[in-house]
Amino acid sequence: MATVVLLAVTGLGLGALYFLVASGLSLIFGLMDVLNFAHGALLSIGAYGSWWAASGHLPGAGSSGAGFVLAVAFGTAVGTLAAVLLELVLIRPLYERPREQVLATVGVGLAVPALLSAIWGSDARTFPGPHALSGTFGLLGARIPVNRLVLVGAALVVLVALRLFLGRTRHGLVVRAGVEDRAMVTALGIDVRRAFTLVFAIGGAAAALGGALGGLYYGSVDPGQGTSLLIFAFVVVVMGGMGSVAGAALAAVGVGLVQQFANYYTASGLGDLAVVVLLAVLLLLRPSGLTGRLA
Amino acid sequence: MTAHTEATEPLLCVRDLRVVLGGRHILHGVDLDVAPAGVTALLGRNGAGKTTTVRGVLGLVPRSGSVRFGGEETVRTATHALVRRGIGYAPEDRGVFAGLTVAENLRLAERPGAGTPDYPLVHELFPELKARARQLAGTLSGGQQQMVAIGRTLLNGNRLIIADEPTKGLAPRVVTEVAQVLERAAEAVPVLLVEQNLALVRRLATSCVVLADGRTAHRGPAAELLADADATRRLLGVGSAEALRTAGAAPTAGSARPAAGSPRPDSPEGTTVSPRPADSPAPEEADA
Numbered sequence: 121m122a123t124v125v126l127l128a129v130t131g132l133g134l135g136a137l138y139f140l141v142a143s144g145l146s147l148i149f150g151l152m153d154v155l156n157f158a159h160g161a162l163l164s165i166g167a168y169g170s171w172w173a174a175s176g177h178l179p180g181a182g183s184s185g186a187g188f189v190l191a192v193a194f195g196t197a198v199g200t201l202a203a204v205l206l207e208l209v210l211i212r213p214l215y216e217r218p219r220e221q222v223l224a225t226v227g228v229g230l231a232v233p234a235l236l237s238a239i240w241g242s243d244a245r246t247f248p249g250p251h252a253l254s255g256t257f258g259l260l261g262a263r264i265p266v267n268r269l270v271l272v273g274a275a276l277v278v279l280v281a282l283r284l285f286l287g288r289t290r291h292g293l294v295v296r297a298g299v300e301d302r303a304m305v306t307a308l309g310i311d312v313r314r315a316f317t318l319v320f321a322i323g324g325a326a327a328a329l330g331g332a333l334g335g336l337y338y339g340s341v342d343p344g345q346g347t348s349l350l351i352f353a354f355v356v357v358v359m360g361g362m363g364s365v366a367g368a369a370l371a372a373v374g375v376g377l378v379q380q381f382a383n384y385y386t387a388s389g390l391g392d393l394a395v396v397v398l399l400a401v402l403l404l405l406r407p408s409g410l411t412g413r414l415a
Numbered sequence: 416m417t418a419h420t421e422a423t424e425p426l427l428c429v430r431d432l433r434v435v436l437g438g439r440h441i442l443h444g445v446d447l448d449v450a451p452a453g454v455t456a457l458l459g460r461n462g463a464g465k466t467t468t469v470r471g472v473l474g475l476v477p478r479s480g481s482v483r484f485g486g487e488e489t490v491r492t493a494t495h496a497l498v499r500r501g502i503g504y505a506p507e508d509r510g511v512f513a514g515l516t517v518a519e520n521l522r523l524a525e526r527p528g529a530g531t532p533d534y535p536l537v538h539e540l541f542p543e544l545k546a547r548a549r550q551l552a553g554t555l556s557g558g559q560q561q562m563v564a565i566g567r568t569l570l571n572g573n574r575l576i577i578a579d580e581p582t583k584g585l586a587p588r589v590v591t592e593v594a595q596v597l598e599r600a601a602e603a604v605p606v607l608l609v610e611q612n613l614a615l616v617r618r619l620a621t622s623c624v625v626l627a628d629g630r631t632a633h634r635g636p637a638a639e640l641l642a643d644a645d646a647t648r649r650l651l652g653v654g655s656a657e658a659l660r661t662a663g664a665a666p667t668a669g670s671a672r673p674a675a676g677s678p679r680p681d682s683p684e685g686t687t688v689s690p691r692p693a694d695s696p697a698p699e700e701a702d703a
Contacts, residue, residue, distance in 0.1 A: 290522070290527070293515070293519055293522060293523060294523070296512075296514065296515060296519075297512045297515060297519075297523050300512045300513065300514055300515075301510065301512060303475055303494075304506065304510040304512070305523070306475075306493070306494040306495045306498070307473060307475060307494055307495075307498060307504050307506065307510065308495075308498065308504075308523050308524050308567065309495050309498035309499040309524075309526050309571075310495055310523070311493070311495045311496075312495070
């Protein structure tokens with residue numbers, strides 16, 4: 121029982137991480153038809169930004185208390201800024217040329233990890249998390265690491281915030297409409313490209329936050345983290361239905377749990393395979409994804 | 416702008432509009448004027464380029480040539496910026512966002528910073544939209560979706576309304592309703608109307624532009640064209656007598672009075688523009 125609980129909570133933590141990456145990926149693809157292969161790089165930028173700040177390089181930031189919150193906020197802000205720059209400088213000039221656009225994001229997705237390892241080395245760096253978050257607590261006989269809960273909590277906050285943004289604000293309305301029919305949104309007199317930048321900023325912020333909290337989850341940061349998470353985030357996006365935040369949340373939980381349980385009860389690595397099988401089965405049964413619409 | 420230029424310059428003045436899509440020349444030289452009042456009908460057979468013309472005017476497809484709106488060249492203006500100068504657009508497929516509610520569809524058409532949206536007008540013309548405000552637009556009937564599409568064009572005190580086949584596929588009762596709304600809207604705002612239902616064109620349009628093979632083939636008063644048997648057959652592929660029968664009484668052609676029991680003027684079963692080439696008339700037209 122204790123093992124099952126531990127696996128479930130760890131799976132949920134992993135799912136939370138996937139959701140933070142996939143929610144932005146899903147919105148970006150739904151609205152702009154852009155497959156953003158650089159999204160993992162945004163996660164890495166968030167992770168390294170937080171690690172850099174928490175290691176004492178940013179005045180006021182540190183590895184505990186308010187200093188750690190500041191470090192995570194710093195990493196998230198740097199990731200957001202990088203996402204906005206990416207959209208304005210690289211994605212925007214290439215809207216008429218989707219193939220080059222995809223290649224450009226692939227290039228950034230390769231260049232950023234290379235840059236990170238050139239500066240800080242390719243080895244994993246220990247992530248200095250606060251003492252309070254490195255402990256465990258008891259749940260139904262299992263010792264659960266506290267950082268799993270932090271991830272799940274952050275993902276829930278992001279989910280609720282995204283749904284409020286999409287459901288209650290005019291910008292959110294424009295995004296939802298743009299996912300359905302971009303041309304018609306412009307034909308109503310709305311500059312949909314501003315929504316593009318906004319969605320990139322939101323997606324970048326969520327991914328960078330995922331990177332910062334992922335550092336906590338793994339206990340370290342390394343240049344390749346973003347790329348390996350990105351693959352599963354793509355699986356989550358496809359499962360959840362392009363452009364659907366609620367679908368991404370559901371799929372992220374499913375993928376995280378399946379991966380954890382399969383990796384533990386079968387051979388290690390089979391869990392990753394199981395996720396791909398799950399994707400194939402779902403696509404055969406419901407080609408439009410779990411929800412099929414934006415929510 | 417002086418009163419003089421307002422009186423002489425058309426509200427929308429399109430010259431030599433060309434559109435190339437996927438290497439194919441869809442439009443090669445469309446000329447089109449929309450007068451500052453009344454309904455201008457854009458006619459032509461299927462595939463003549465009517466919808467592409469509208470999309471070209473709005474910049475929804477890459478275009479070249481000249482598109483002057485309100486006296487200013489807009490051929491390089493982005494769609495959203497052009498629309499914000501005062502154009503309401505109800506596209507051919509209605510362009511309704513299926514996953515949004517009726518209220519959200521209308522809210523999208525609001526233009527913050529450009530006056531108060533005229534919800535009283537929209538709700539007066541289409542009371543159903545108020546009653547169904549919270550319903551998802553994707554679950555509406557075709558007629559109700561068309562009401563949403565036209566409602567969006569009436570929300571902003573636009574200077575021009577462009578309606579692309581607003582009665583296509585609608586039930587007779589709804590066609591009548593849509594026609595009445597367009598008629599009323601046209602009292603205040605000029606309308607560019609793409610329409611296959613010639614009875615409706617006859618009832619609403621003052622002038623018309625006929626496209627053939629991506630070019631302007633004819634421009635002039637709508638009544639004059641519809642009264643001319645040869646021109647109507649040549650340009651639109653329908654016999655004039657047939658057109659007039661369904662268009663109701665024709666003041667310029669007394670011999671073609673409607674017969675008792677003929678379709679009502681606003682009937683969707685009325686004559687529509689034939690997809691057939693003009694030089695292969697249907698049997699019933701051969702002896703007309």
